[in-house]
Amino acid sequence: MRLIFTLFLLTIYSSISAQINESIIEFAPTFNDLPLELNKNYCFKNDSLKISTLKFYISNINLYQNNQLIDSVSKKYNLIDVENPETSSIKFLRTNSMAFNRISFSNGIDSLTNVSGAFGGDLDPTNGMYWTWQSGYIGLKLEGQSKLCPSRNNAFIFHIGGFKNPYNSIQNVNLSTKGDRKIILNLDISKLLKELNLTEIYEVMSPSKKALTIAQQFSNAIKVYE
């Protein structure tokens, strides 16, 4: 009886502490300041475009107080797929009570994981984020159509990855945060597409200099939502 009571107390305690210690990092891609909608036609003066796929990996999230590492997110590899809204939020339990005011993470998958065989969960090759003709994870998939692209069906297709120098595409992102319970990260896709220069670059599907540039442009587009 006493044991059951103790267990009951423990359960209550752990559920309360879980609520206290849970934080969330949410990715909110936008298009012209509105939430991005997949397969929606966005019309402009000289362009009409739509995004059909936006998937990317966020890995090794670390939390800092000023410059001191105080915690890290236990789930190391997170696949964000805009088609599945539940993947846009990374919920995690804090292992200590110190507040953080800075986060760092990587866009893409580290080289060790890229050479260590099969993994499951977010890294499972069935997620379509692994090249099949050559080993390596795809860190970012961005696909769609734009009148600016001279390609068949005006399609653009970016499969960005590569883990070996000189085309190691993994990017480290460092951001100061306000508060440490819910961090909303914005990704301004309309701005990113302008930078990508779709009239000239619209098919990048292997590790290369172009892929590296796009990986940098993509990680620069991630900002803390003010």
Place this chain on the structure above:
Amino acid sequence: MKIKVTFFIILIFVTFVSFVMQEFGLIYPSYFPKPQYDFSKNPVDSFKITLGRNLFYDPILSADNTISCASCHSPYNAFSHTDHTLSHGINDQIGNRNAPALFNLAWQKSFMWDGAINHLDMQPLAPINHHKEMGETTKDVVRKINASNFYRSLFYQAFKDSIATGERMLKALAQFQLTLISANSKYDMVKQGQDSFSTQEQNGYALFLKNCNSCHTEPLFSNFNFANNGLGLDTTLKDFGRWMVTKNSTDSLYFKTPSLRNLSFTYPYMHDGRFKKLSDVMNHYTNGISQNKYLSKELTKPIILSSKEKIDLIAFLITLNDKHFVFESKYQYPKN
């Protein structure tokens, strides 16, 4: 008498230990180097091997359920294919390269003729997704496997969970392929002191060590590096090999050096299957090298062999055939 018996037992034990190494249940000779495969990440067990063997022989892996791994990697050909110079896929399509033999894979650093695949686990993704080979998607293969009652129990036995995932499918396929160890040729018996070479084979062995061993290094008979062995470019294929992977022009026409074990079962030879006979290969190395800027340095000095020497060398190479491997029932089509 007792001392004699003890001595005899110790002798047997020492002999056994010196020729047999074990790595997570896989047995291989002690003169083999340390495997490249990290078994700690995928510990081998009989249920996963059985699952992998069933997947290997199952055409469910292809888009129209007609082509299995074994279609191009037949056990009787040391898991290569002899009917075609280039691989044969769904809808009678012909691929771009000669299907390589599969054995001693735990020792290989990379896979495919150009080394594009860096890990045995990930290798099946290439043929599964290639439009001219199995023409499937990884996701759809896993969906089909999950719809099969037969696989539900095999996955449960292997992973204590009946759900198939990409990771589990790949790890099981890797495990079956890791068991494909070829180490029972006459060469191995000689190495283990259980047989001896004929004079002709011994001559051939000496010629081999002098002319071939720097790339086809014993005891695996390959260093598994890449080489430009002076094959002229086939202009119908325009296959530049490793150059396409590294994007480094100095890798032009570099292909992975294959093992020479089981040669009699694995014709035709080379990445494009251009040579049907071992004698064609011999003649290539003595007379057929096409000089090019990136020719491997091991071949810049001509290899000179008399016709008798060629015959002796071939006699040695034939000692690398492993009939036990080719006819081993546990590697063949699973009978459930």
